[in-house]
Amino acid sequence: MGCSPSALRGMMEELERVILATAEAWEGEGVTGGETSPIIGAVDETFLERMMVVFMDLVSGYLVVEEVADNRTYETWYTLVEARLEALGVRVLYLVSDRAKALVKLAETGLDCLSIPDLFHLIHDLVKSYSLAIGRRLQQARRDLDHAQEHLRQCLVSPSNDPTLQQAQSGVEACVTEVTRWESVRLTYRRHLERVSLLVHPWRLVDSTRQSSQDVEHRLHAEINALETLVETHGLPVKSTTLDKVRKQLAGVSALIDFWWQGVEQDLEQVLPTPRWRSWVEEALLPLTYWHLHVLHTRCPSRKAQLLEALKAVQDTFDRHPITQQLAPEVLEEWKMWAAEQAKAFQRASSAVEGRNGYLSQMHHNHRGLPKRRYKVWTVLHNFDCRASDGTTPASRFFRRGFPDLFDTVLSHIEDLPRPRERKQTMALSH
Numbered sequence: 001m002g003c004s005p006s007a008l009r010g011m012m013e014e015l016e017r018v019i020l021a022t023a024e025a026w027e028g029e030g031v032t033g034g035e036t037s038p039i040i041g042a043v044d045e046t047f048l049e050r051m052m053v054v055f056m057d058l059v060s061g062y063l064v065v066e067e068v069a070d071n072r073t074y075e076t077w078y079t080l081v082e083a084r085l086e087a088l089g090v091r092v093l094y095l096v097s098d099r100a101k102a103l104v105k106l107a108e109t110g111l112d113c114l115s116i117p118d119l120f121h122l123i124h125d126l127v128k129s130y131s132l133a134i135g136r137r138l139q140q141a142r143r144d145l146d147h148a149q150e151h152l153r154q155c156l157v158s159p160s161n162d163p164t165l166q167q168a169q170s171g172v173e174a175c176v177t178e179v180t181r182w183e184s185v186r187l188t189y190r191r192h193l194e195r196v197s198l199l200v201h202p203w204r205l206v207d208s209t210r211q212s213s214q215d216v217e218h219r220l221h222a223e224i225n226a227l228e229t230l231v232e233t234h235g236l237p238v239k240s241t242t243l244d245k246v247r248k249q250l251a252g253v254s255a256l257i258d259f260w261w262q263g264v265e266q267d268l269e270q271v272l273p274t275p276r277w278r279s280w281v282e283e284a285l286l287p288l289t290y291w292h293l294h295v296l297h298t299r300c301p302s303r304k305a306q307l308l309e310a311l312k313a314v315q316d317t318f319d320r321h322p323i324t325q326q327l328a329p330e331v332l333e334e335w336k337m338w339a340a341e342q343a344k345a346f347q348r349a350s351s352a353v354e355g356r357n358g359y360l361s362q363m364h365h366n367h368r369g370l371p372k373r374r375y376k377v378w379t380v381l382h383n384f385d386c387r388a389s390d391g392t393t394p395a396s397r398f399f400r401r402g403f404p405d406l407f408d409t410v411l412s413h414i415e416d417l418p419r420p421r422e423r424k425q426t427m428a429l430s431h
Helices: 005-033 074-088 101-110 119-157 162-199 213-233 240-271 275-297 301-320 322-326 329-344 351-366 372-385 394-399 406-411 425-430
Strands: 039-047 051-057 063-068 092-097 114-117
Touching (some): 005 074, 005 406, 039 074, 051 074, 074 101, 101 114, 114 240, 119 162, 162 213, 162 301, 275 322, 275 329, 351 372
């Protein structure tokens, strides 16, 4: 009728051992026979029963480091990350993170790469500073309107003189004006946040023309200044500390634009394209692939609609271009694959790591905490068994090769559960 707790516990420990051994063997095969690219890393920490530090490759979603740590100093980060990078035989192209000093130092000193401020955290700082304040004013204005309308209804029902009725009507009109005002403030505020997000791309959204870091930084500063003016105009408290913190990050966020274009140009130099070919790549092929990728990943209806408009416009340019029409299908497909790799190399936020941290927190809560060794099993399950819509896993994308099904492989090494102990017949009859 079942197995004893000790038998089940022994089976669980054996499963953990085989899963970890299988992952270690497959990772070794991936390092030996795979094709790894430079990592675009995202780093953060999460706090469960113990603190964990997480380092993820944003392109593939592969968890390079997910370890329990005593602290989050630079020395701890560097020791863990450097050992893993050496084992995998890869380098870091750039690192996306919040502005914690240890993480910035990890990129610039330890890994000798560019440190990009996380756009996700930057926008979140703006949201924390003003979203609730604007929401409270709008909520209060709506409550005042409800009260004014109720007072007007009472004046209409009960006998009242003309001045009282006119005063009640004027009160309703004033409250409607106030509600309209704060709805407009909230809409304008959200548009500023939206534009901050939509500005940080290699091309302008309106016409898909190439941008530089200087262009993007200038426009970002204009949006933050406009947001500050909006706040001051409507009497909200100006969070100068937050705005200064955000402004200090704008140059770093914008630096990704030029850095990404440099990588594209280095790749193009290897095939020595003519100016006509370069124009086709930069004005048609790359923006088409890039906008298509971001349309798939964007959930906000407003931003998605704007990205779709940009995609449709550049799709027409791509289809009508003479090079598109002249290339053989197999050659065009190779160019599209190259463009997809370039588009994925533009990573401006570490939200994937935030999502992983949220998943870990939920799992830890559901299981009421787990042994330290179980964390490593979760990492393996993410890397080798978490499948995207196309059937690929983070490991297959990271090493650019396939791996067998994890559970089929593991279960082939596990013996059947021991059968329950049979009771002696004489004892069974006596009862």
